Amino acid sequence: MRILFFGRGVISTQYAWAFEKAGHTVEFYVRKGRKETFGSNIELEMWDARRGKQLIKESWNVKLHEEMNPNYDLIIVSVNTEQLPEAAQLLSTAAGNTPVLIFNNVWQDLESSIAPLSMNNVVFGFPGAGGGIADNRLRGGFLKMLFLEKPRAGTEHINNKVKELFESAHFKISWKKDMQSWLWNHFAMNAAMETEVLKRGSFPALMNHSDSFANVGKNMRGIIPVLKARGAKIDTISLLLTKIPPALLGTLFNKVIFAKGSLPRLFVEYNNSKAGFAVLEVVREAKKLGIPLPRLTVAFENTEQHKAIENSIS
Secondary structure (H helix, E strand, C coil): CEEEEECCCHHHHHHHHHHHHCCCEEEEECCCCHHHHHCCEEEEEEEEECCCCEEEEEEEECCEECCCCCCCCEEEECCCHHHHHHHHHHHHHHCCCCCEEEECCCCCCHHHHCCCCCHHHEEEEECCEEEEEECCEEEEEEECEEEEECCCCCCHHHHHHHHHHHHHCCCEEEEECCHHHHHHHHHHHHHHHHHHHHHHCCHHHHCCCCCHHHHHHHHHHHHHHHHHHHCCCCCHHHHHHHHCCHHHHHHHHHHHHCCCCCHHHHHHHHCCCCCCHHHHHHHHHHHHHCCCCHHHHHHHHCCCCHHHHHHHHC
16 A cells, blocks of 8 residues: 655654555655755664564655655555644545545534535544654554544545554554544543643643642643543543542652553653644634633643744744
């Protein structure tokens, strides 16, 4: 299969590497000027958990394009959430009839998030991976599991193509019947976590404070009314974050889910992205709905990047 990844970010790069190793042809579309900046290779230091826990360290040659053509079997989009509208706009004219997998966080309703792309040509999924890129060096990894929406009427052929692709590379799919609610819940959890990142200064710093995840639970309790007002079904993870007492939740995350040396912890520690966008989006939605979110609002407004983020997306 010939696959084009939109952007050469941490998620795209890791899955592209896995697909190439499985015998597929992978290429990247990047913005003008990035091809020279990125160069023809990237240094990988990532954990592959499809079959046990294997550390991959290699210099990987990649093929980058600054122009897009529709001669692919599948286009995979995994970009920062705020970049998705621009990506969808470009793909609506450049992708032709090539099917698209939106492998991404989404806070809008699904149809609006990819307009003017047609829902009949798009399926939604979410990776089981993380990490960061700095100085052309990727540190991160991926799990065996990923998430994919169950076929909608008219998308069965795309779902089958995506299913065959991931299974050919030995990934396992967790199918989601209500992908809209699942993505909204996940975005809300990101906002709850990013609120603490804003307080601590970075994702790695989050892991060094024992009360961070107790506070994540408190943040999530405030966001639940926003999800309900939007019509989202509250999923199991969100319920656990709000029902378990904060002190116990902190212990659960620090000692079990993000235990030292675990891949989920490493993925967060490698994350060098700027936090804040998810918090801003949830706060904005809460204001429209008339729901107070004091914990998120105070955390965001106390950061130096507050005005910069608002100005960049206003």
